[in-house]
Amino acid sequence: xxxxxxxxYCKAINEALYQEMERDERIFVYGLDVADHKRTFGSGEGLLxxxxxxxxxxxxxxxxxxxxxxxxGAVAGLRxxxxxxxVDFLLLSMNxxxxxxxxxxxxxxxxxxxxxxxxxxxxxxxxxxxxxxxTLQSVFAHIPGLKVVMPTTPYDAKGLLISAIxxxxxxxxxxxxxxxxxxGRVPEEPFTVPLGxxxxxxxGTDITIAATSWMNxxxxxxxxxxxxxxxxxxxxxxxxxxxxxxxxVTESAIKTGHLIVADYDWINCGLSAxxxxxxxxxxxxxxxxxxxxxxxxxxxxxxxxxxxxxxxPGAETLVRVIEQKLGLERADLSEExxxxxxxxxRGPF
Amino acid sequence: MPKLxxxxxxxxxxxxxxxxxxxxxxxxxxxxxxxxxxxGSEAIVVGVCHALPESNHVYGTYRSHALYLALTGETDKFxxxxxxxxTGCAKGKAxxxxxxxxxxxxxxxSAVVATTIPWALGDAFQAxxxxxxxxxxxxxxxxxxxxxxxxxxLNAACLMKLPILFVCExxxxxIHTSTEQRRGYDSLTDIVKKFRCNVLEGTGNxxxxxxxxxxxxxxxxxxxxxxxxLCLKYYRYLEHVGVNEDFNAGxxxxxxxxxWLEKDPLYIHRLKLTDLGYTDEVEEIEKQIREQVLASRIxxxxxPFPDKDELMKGVFYGx
Numbered sequence: 095x096x097x098x099x100x101x102x103y104c105k106a107i108n109e110a111l112y113q114e115m116e117r118d119e120r121i122f123v124y125g126l127d128v129a130d131h132k133r134t135f136g137s138g139e140g141l142l143x144x145x146x147x148x149x150x151x152x153x154x155x156x157x158x159x160x161x162x163x164x165x166x167g168a169v170a171g172l173r174x175x176x177x178x179x180x181v182d183f184l185l186l187s188m189n190x191x192x193x194x195x196x197x198x199x200x201x202x203x204x205x206x207x208x209x210x211x212x213x214x215x216x217x218x219x220x221x222x223x224x225x226x227x228x229t230l231q232s233v234f235a236h237i238p239g240l241k242v243v244m245p246t247t248p249y250d251a252k253g254l255l256i257s258a259i260x261x262x263x264x265x266x267x268x269x270x271x272x273x274x275x276x277x278g279r280v281p282e283e284p285f286t287v288p289l290g291x292x293x294x295x296x297x298g299t300d301i302t303i304a305a306t307s308w309m310n311x312x313x314x315x316x317x318x319x320x321x322x323x324x325x326x327x328x329x330x331x332x333x334x335x336x337x338x339x340x341x342x343v344t345e346s347a348i349k350t351g352h353l354i355v356a357d358y359d360w361i362n363c364g365l366s367a368x369x370x371x372x373x374x375x376x377x378x379x380x381x382x383x384x385x386x387x388x389x390x391x392x393x394x395x396x397x398x399x400x401x402x403x404x405x406x407p408g409a410e411t412l413v414r415v416i417e418q419k420l421g422l423e424r425a426d427l428s429e430e431x432x433x434x435x436x437x438x439x440r441g442p443f
Numbered sequence: 444m445p446k447l448x449x450x451x452x453x454x455x456x457x458x459x460x461x462x463x464x465x466x467x468x469x470x471x472x473x474x475x476x477x478x479x480x481x482x483g484s485e486a487i488v489v490g491v492c493h494a495l496p497e498s499n500h501v502y503g504t505y506r507s508h509a510l511y512l513a514l515t516g517e518t519d520k521f522x523x524x525x526x527x528x529x530t531g532c533a534k535g536k537a538x539x540x541x542x543x544x545x546x547x548x549x550x551x552x553s554a555v556v557a558t559t560i561p562w563a564l565g566d567a568f569q570a571x572x573x574x575x576x577x578x579x580x581x582x583x584x585x586x587x588x589x590x591x592x593x594x595x596x597l598n599a600a601c602l603m604k605l606p607i608l609f610v611c612e613x614x615x616x617x618i619h620t621s622t623e624q625r626r627g628y629d630s631l632t633d634i635v636k637k638f639r640c641n642v643l644e645g646t647g648n649x650x651x652x653x654x655x656x657x658x659x660x661x662x663x664x665x666x667x668x669x670x671x672x673l674c675l676k677y678y679r680y681l682e683h684v685g686v687n688e689d690f691n692a693g694x695x696x697x698x699x700x701x702x703w704l705e706k707d708p709l710y711i712h713r714l715k716l717t718d719l720g721y722t723d724e725v726e727e728i729e730k731q732i733r734e735q736v737l738a739s740r741i742x743x744x745x746x747p748f749p750d751k752d753e754l755m756k757g758v759f760y761g762x
Contacts, residue, residue, distance in 0.1 A: 156596075163565035202541075
């Protein structure tokens with residue numbers, strides 16, 4: 095059946111939760127304020143009404159204990175979904191994640207499994223500042239026993255979430271707030287996107303951008319601009335941070351000869367270094383230019399807009415890097431349209 | 444009644460003798476795992492575990508030799524785990540600090556203080572969620588009550604009215620720092636009593652008393668449908684980690700130990716049994732357990748280490 099239905103990323107998450115909770119009574123959703131009138135930016139709409147407060151509830155502001163509740167509930171037989179409205183707040187649960195949830199299966203010789211899903215939202219725009227904007231995927235992906243995904247498209251938002259819920263391991267899903275408005279084709283019936291696979295978001299022949307989360311949107315804009323100059327950009331959405339699929343990006347880098355890793359995070363000791371190292375290990379001498387890494391400025395995220403603009407790399411950054419790598423002249427981009435969250439979102443938060 | 448008293452003694456003696464064997468062998472440096480000994484706390488662990496219903500789930504700390512032995516009664520996998528052998532309860536991946544046996548209700552033990560306390564919350568939540576009659580017990584030291592997650596969990600458990608038995612094994616020390624040096628308040632139980640839970644406190648030397656208190660507090664959980672908090676004082680005979688005494692370190696005196704030894708859990712309970720005329724039964728129990736422990740220790744020493752491919756196994760489900 096051809097799929098023509100267009101829905102938002104937010105609706106895709108909501109639909110996955112609804113359908114999975116219908117399917118499996120052991121699934122419950124909980125976290126700070128999930129049951130308030132805003133329902134986690136709308137992603138939890140209708141769940142309280144359909145499934146009641148037993149399976150959809152707000153908790154005390156106790157991230158540490160609530161993550162432990164997920165661990166204990168999961169080993170005892172439930173399938174918890176713990177929601178954090180910002181990745182920054184998830185850090186309060188880091189002890190549970192790193193010391194209990196991720197290693198307990200190994201430490202119990204496989205007797206205990208933790209089928210726990212953690213959803214955490216990445217903030218950006220209208221002055222989110224240095225405590226509402228973190229992503230930290232490399233920090234989480236560093237820990238053995240934890241799976242980490244970052245869906246970009248509405249299709250993946252639904253498919254990866256359903257896979258995460260059905261997986262018998264702890265899975266962290268990092269959802270970008272600005273992606274909540276992204277629209278795309280999503281089948282109505284439940285489906286899965288396997289964890290651990292990258293995806294060709296845009297096929298191309300001249301240069302590869304391997305991107306995570308929101309950087310895929312920026313890469314798309316860059317590709318549109320470069321297309322006018324007859325440069326065909328291939329975009330690989332990394333999608334799964336742990337396990338990391340380095341095969342697809344390596345193949346693409348060999349094909350185009352040029353690779354830019356655009357990670358939506360800081361560069362230092364980050365995912366971009368991991369991807370770069372893995373690609374070099376496999377095909378260093380087949381590349382036409384050294385791999386370029388793009389990420390946040392090495393600072394805390396500033397609040398004021400002019401500095402925030404400098405903090406985040408975007409499509410323009412990518413265009414300039416592509417020009418350098420391919421030896422092209424610096425184009426005039428003054429007529430190009432770049433993303434501005436004000437088109438979608440005006441404060442106050 | 445005699446059966447109960449003998450059963451309690453048997454469990455306590457198993458713990459005492461298994462740890463005695465560890466103390467005899469540890470200096471040979473074959474058990475490469477940090478030992479946090481249970482010596483002194485046997486009556487608390489045995490009294491509470493014996494009172495728990497069959498379907499119990501229990502969580503503990505890095506000081507859980509007693510908990511493991513009281514719940515499983517077995518020593519083969521226990522000693523093999525100490526020696527890091529393939530026949531251990533977690534094939535040597537856990538060691539002394541992470542003993543578990545979910546099939547006996549011992550779900551998890553943890554070396555980061557207080558980290559299993561919220562797991563009891565989730566475990567008890569599951570029982571209520573799935574309409575299962577079960578008590579979840581979580582053991583921790585008084586040091587764990589310094590941690591934020593203890594208070595987070597206590598609050599949530601009382602709010603959600605979950606069937607949890609909090610067992611504070613209060614030895615007055617967190618590592619080497621005394622209660623007085625750590626607390627900005629006078630009485631833990633006075634504060635816990637402000638929460639919507641039942642609070643019982645006492646001394647954890649007499650296993651029969653502990654057993655009675657545990658029964659009482661478990662009944663509260665069932666009838667009142669709210670958590671219970673049981674705080675029992677005991678004395679840690681040995682150093683924080685290791686198999687030796689540490690009175691030469693200067694932070695406490697040997698006189699304290701001598702005072703507590705007068706009411707040592709094994710000593711007073713054995714006296715009770717022999718006074719009642721069960722000397723033969725007691726000696727038979729002791730003989731059997733000594734044989735069991737010795738056999739398990741030798742078996743563990745002779746067992747193979749895990750295969751090399753074991754390293755990569757078990758990180759994720761399906762591997």
